Amino acid sequence: MSTAAIVPAAGGGVRLGAERPKALVPLAGEPLVVHALRALRASEVVDRVVVVGPPTALDELTEAMPSDWTGWASVVAGGAVRQASVAAGLETLSDEHELVLVHDAARALVPPAVVTRVVDALLAGAPAVIPVVPMNDTVKRVGDGRVIETVDRTSLYAVQTPQGFRRDVLTAAHASTTETAATDDAGLVERSGGVVCVVDGDAEAFKITRPLDLALAEAVLSSRRR
């Protein structure tokens, strides 16, 4: 079965506070989005990638792609919110791809094994799959400046990407929603009554969100080089 990946990369990176779109922020000399695509490519289970970039940075993104990715990776314009960017990527996919991954450019260091686990679960019949990691911190519900309750964290997980879908499932979920600002594609599937399966994520698939995350990413890369 052919698998395509949509890589939402159109965010402005407000929390990172960089001067350029987050996907183009360099990590060890290469833009975050290039690291993210390298991981997808290394998994050897992704046949085609669509990077969904900021409309103002499409040329820069295209130029950042290594020349041997021509025909594998392409760049299209995204929307004002993540969900619109994913929808824009989905529209450009050719019919041949029966499985679709959605992977945040900001999760630049996802280990290829996570990508493979997601695709393997789809191939085993799951309609939608997300990688998850257990919560490390104690979690409390808070309101009006006070603790309301301590939440039992044994059944709570943090969700990563790539999230994987049978293409018809993802297309239907995007088409059926009236919501416009979902931060997670599997959430759309859940709300339309679909089943979402989980596989193990990985701490290294963390989302680069704030400046401290860039420092952590540099440390992860240098530990991989050792």
Ligand code: CTP
């Ligand atoms: N994204 C996107 N289109 C948008 C908003 C976000 O493609 N309109 C992408 C981002 O580029 C990122 C992923 O969705 O790869 C996760 O979003 P996030 O980490 O929130 O990135 P930003 O929106 O860029 O950051 P911030 O919220 O701090 O501005």
Ligand code: MG
């Ligand atoms: Mg955002």
